[in-house]
Amino acid sequence: MTEHYSHLTxxxxxxxxxxxxxxxAQGKIISVDELCARxxxxxxxxxxxxxxxASRIHGRPMRIEVLPDCLQ
Known part of the structure; x- marks a missing residue:
């Protein structure tokens, strides 16, 4: 497994x-940016x-591709 790092313990x-x-659970929507920061x-x-x-859940290799923002 790849190592990932956080500034937190x-x-x-x-x-x-x-x-x-x-x-x-209380209905607050938390952005990915906020999750990363926290x-x-x-x-x-x-x-x-x-x-x-996703790979673990689906039992096969999964990947996430990040596409450039086409709106800029």
Whole structure:
């Protein structure tokens, strides 16, 4: 498995994740940018983790492709 890094400790990540889950359960929409900031990870790390989780769920390699913003 690829290593991913955060500026937070594992315990801090778990505590922040619990707060985020509670906020989402109350209907708050949390952006990817906010999630990354609160968990101390980069967007690239978030996407890599999402691809790993999707691969685990689907039982086959999955990847996330980031396309350039065509609106600029």
């Amino acid at each position: 594992d315990d801090e990540i778990m505590a922040e994740g619990a707060k985020i889950a509670e906020e989402r 968990l101390g990870i980069t967007l690239e790390t978030a996407l890599a983790l999402a691809a790993e989780e």
